[in-house]
Amino acid sequence: MDQEPTxxxxxxxxxxxxxxxxxxxxxxxxxxxxxxxxKLMAAYCRRIGMYEVQDxxxxxxxxxxxxxxxxxxxxxxxxxxxxxxxxQTGS
Amino acid sequence: xxxxxxxxxxxxxxxxxxxxxxQQCAPSLTMASEDGDHGCTLRAECAKLPDGKLEEAIASQRxxxxxxxxxxxxxxxxxxxxxxxxxxxxxxxKSAKAAMAVGESKQFxxxxxxxxxxxxxxxxxxxxxxxHSQSRSGSLFSKKMEDNIIRxxxxxxxxxxxxxxxxxxxxxxxxxxxxxxGGKMDHQKDxxxxxxxxxxxxxxxxxxxxxxxxxxxxxxxMVLLVEKxxxxxxxxxxxxxxxxxxxxxxxxxxxxxxxxxxDCANETRDECLKDAKIYYPSRDDPECVEICFQDIDCLAPxxxxxxxxxxxxxxxxxxxxxxxxxxxxxxHIFNTFFYNKLKQQLSRNGGEKExxxxxxxxxxxxxxxxxxxxILIPIHEDLHWSLVIICFPEKKDNRSxxxxxxxxxxxxxxxxxxxxxITSFLREEWQYLHQEVARQLDVEISDKIWKRxxxxxxxxxxxxxQKNDYDCGIFVLYFMERFIDEAPERLKEVDLDMFGKQWxxxxxxxxxxxxxxxLLKTEFRKLRKRGIACExxxxxxxxxxxxxxxxxxxxx
Numbered sequence: 001m002d003q004e005p006t007x008x009x010x011x012x013x014x015x016x017x018x019x020x021x022x023x024x025x026x027x028x029x030x031x032x033x034x035x036x037x038x039k040l041m042a043a044y045c046r047r048i049g050m051y052e053v054q055d056x057x058x059x060x061x062x063x064x065x066x067x068x069x070x071x072x073x074x075x076x077x078x079x080x081x082x083x084x085x086x087x088q089t090g091s
Numbered sequence: 092x093x094x095x096x097x098x099x100x101x102x103x104x105x106x107x108x109x110x111x112x113x114q115q116c117a118p119s120l121t122m123a124s125e126d127g128d129h130g131c132t133l134r135a136e137c138a139k140l141p142d143g144k145l146e147e148a149i150a151s152q153r154x155x156x157x158x159x160x161x162x163x164x165x166x167x168x169x170x171x172x173x174x175x176x177x178x179x180x181x182x183x184x185k186s187a188k189a190a191m192a193v194g195e196s197k198q199f200x201x202x203x204x205x206x207x208x209x210x211x212x213x214x215x216x217x218x219x220x221x222x223h224s225q226s227r228s229g230s231l232f233s234k235k236m237e238d239n240i241i242r243x244x245x246x247x248x249x250x251x252x253x254x255x256x257x258x259x260x261x262x263x264x265x266x267x268x269x270x271x272x273g274g275k276m277d278h279q280k281d282x283x284x285x286x287x288x289x290x291x292x293x294x295x296x297x298x299x300x301x302x303x304x305x306x307x308x309x310x311x312x313m314v315l316l317v318e319k320x321x322x323x324x325x326x327x328x329x330x331x332x333x334x335x336x337x338x339x340x341x342x343x344x345x346x347x348x349x350x351x352x353x354d355c356a357n358e359t360r361d362e363c364l365k366d367a368k369i370y371y372p373s374r375d376d377p378e379c380v381e382i383c384f385q386d387i388d389c390l391a392p393x394x395x396x397x398x399x400x401x402x403x404x405x406x407x408x409x410x411x412x413x414x415x416x417x418x419x420x421x422x423h424i425f426n427t428f429f430y431n432k433l434k435q436q437l438s439r440n441g442g443e444k445e446x447x448x449x450x451x452x453x454x455x456x457x458x459x460x461x462x463x464x465x466i467l468i469p470i471h472e473d474l475h476w477s478l479v480i481i482c483f484p485e486k487k488d489n490r491s492x493x494x495x496x497x498x499x500x501x502x503x504x505x506x507x508x509x510x511x512x513i514t515s516f517l518r519e520e521w522q523y524l525h526q527e528v529a530r531q532l533d534v535e536i537s538d539k540i541w542k543r544x545x546x547x548x549x550x551x552x553x554x555x556x557q558k559n560d561y562d563c564g565i566f567v568l569y570f571m572e573r574f575i576d577e578a579p580e581r582l583k584e585v586d587l588d589m590f591g592k593q594w595x596x597x598x599x600x601x602x603x604x605x606x607x608x609x610l611l612k613t614e615f616r617k618l619r620k621r622g623i624a625c626e627x628x629x630x631x632x633x634x635x636x637x638x639x640x641x642x643x644x645x646x647x
Contacts, residue, residue, distance in 0.1 A: 062454040085428045088398040088471040
């Protein structure tokens, strides 16, 4: 984890599917660099409604984001985009 | 936040002017105005029918429509609209029943203006609370909504949801819908909405015209999604009906079928491991995958594989193939989300596209795709998994270009579409690199190789077929495993014999299910031994994160 919590805010965008049928939604977040990402994930899901955090794969630069990670740890910068893709299932 | 300003708000008059019988009955949303009187009387009529009679009436009208509908002077329009009224009434009764059964009738704000005020007490199933809420007519677009978002009439949402559920289950309609993404074909998007949402749009002139105008699918879905509470109770209804062995009739007429019970919870699990997570290959690996204990559930017999498990095994295969360095490995396997993202990328157009592609390239950061022998791309679409393999020829080989192979254990995906997508992806990447090379001359790639890389051939490969409707994910993983095992250094056309229907027995693939489960179970057991099984990062579901939420702004 971070040694010293920073108070620098960054703005990130979460672009997500709202249904497996398609349709996209963009939600902008202002988040501290030292804030664990689960807060953002939870807030995103609340905004979307209907889905839980575990229904989504939050992806940043092809990496799956983990809830306890902070923007700083994954080198997220101002203006970065996170993909929220619904977990897939299939026959 | 006002996502749909004015769009579905009916004329004020239709709510307040209770003196006018016609306006009272003719709902502003569901009936074409010229059909108003007809609809009004019909509504009153059908409200009086007992349940059985109502079903009969619907069935008989449907038969009539099927037999002579096209010969009628109005093409069966009127008949259709009466059927709609009957069905609406039936839906309403069902919701009322289920609402009572679930004991959440308070949550059901019936769309007051579509109901049968003309014949109070006509349907004895009407929950008292519902009548109560009807008296507050206009609550449909109630102002004291928490979300400030205009709500749609309940039955529309219900119908829509039923259709979505059905589509999800059957995997139909979705193909059409996928193509709609990205606004490439806006008018077709409308068609899909018509198809999916209304089935018979004529009865919804207001909504219909609204959608034609400005409301996009996403916004529309958003509106549906903020109906979280309602949707949830709808899900209860579905499972409730299931329990009663009733059939939920779907809006697209020939789709009569029982919807599956949706809550499959209540499974007793190892309490200690319930919230446990493992990280593979390790917690510190930048590209590690996270697997929850619950994810193992999808490896139970006859279950559909989910993306966490798929991505876990993909990572596992990568580790087997080249435990040390991903960049120098002969194989590159994309994760399951790549293809979705790619389609998103391809659907964009205009000036932004190039900059977006640069961003998209982060998905294979540090990997030169054209250096690889093989690239494996799992395809997920329409609730089905399949696999694309890109085979690059040797650098020295000047004659043959890259070969794209599509392996589908059900032949469900449109190989042509999938392969075209991948082809255009390769071209785009090729073009990008070509420009890069031109810009900085320190990379030397001869023109011949560039030309050859451009010469892409693609085909669908015959592979063993699954004998059931739940093993496709397993098959994709097994295709990967076998391919990595058996493929020569570089695949040439003559080597394609390695595939074929007899490549392996379907049972062999099915066995992989148990193997993966054992693998994961072992990992979890290790975790428990280390005594950190419960290091779950419990995500509070309450309002403790409201600070973040208030910081967020929304764009539409």
